[in-house]
Amino acid sequence: MPDRVPPGQVVTTKWPVLHYGNVPRVDLTSWTFTVSGLVERPFSLSHEELLQQPRTSVVCDIHCVTTWSRLDNTFEGVPVQPLLERAGVKPAAKYCLVFAEQGFTTNLPLSHLDRPDNLIALKWGGEWLTPEHGWPARLLVPHLYFWKSAKWVRGLELLDEDMPGFWEQNGYHMRGDPWTEERYGGRGLTQHEINAFRNASKKFV
Secondary structure, eight states: OGGGSOTTOEEOSSOOOOOSSOOOOOOTTTOEEEEEESBSSOEEEEHHHHHTSOOEEEEEEEEOTTSEEEEEEEEEEEEHHHHHHHHTBOTTOOEEEEEEGGGOEEEEEHHHHSOTTOEEEEEETTEEOOGGGTTTOEEEOTTSOGGGSOTTEEEEEEESSOOOOHHHHTTBOSSOOGGGTOOBOTTOOOHHHHHHHHHHHHTTO
């Protein structure tokens, strides 16, 4: 087990609920998932159309920047790679800005997004995701800290330059590799600021 757990992490059997803000109310009749930006064929899917896409399952470990790790999670969803292929990513695209409900964003290098284990996840442990964990869909990027796996995901915008998302603007690392403890970046946060972010996340649990 130790070789599966990144430095500074503690294994839990629970799945803690952490996010900033409240759980959004989602209207599936108007919900869409969009791939846009530097692509040849931008497109949007309704919720029903997303459910009709081919799905796969991924068994993975997940690692939160707040130091918990949960092993052997089974997620089911729509693989990201076929969606990128459908859109036709342009050669100039090197990064992605991920959009989610309530204006939340997070950023990813395209090389970290375009991987076979990444999903638009719909289910966990054989059950539909709960609203607290991102229903109706969340991004799954299991090899990075879990804030990159945005809950309530609504779209991917391909870019030629890296653009910080919500937590990255607030001091989190632009990449977020748990094995090298890329937790915080930029000017560096004080412990007081780190605690403030954690308390803000937990406020709405």
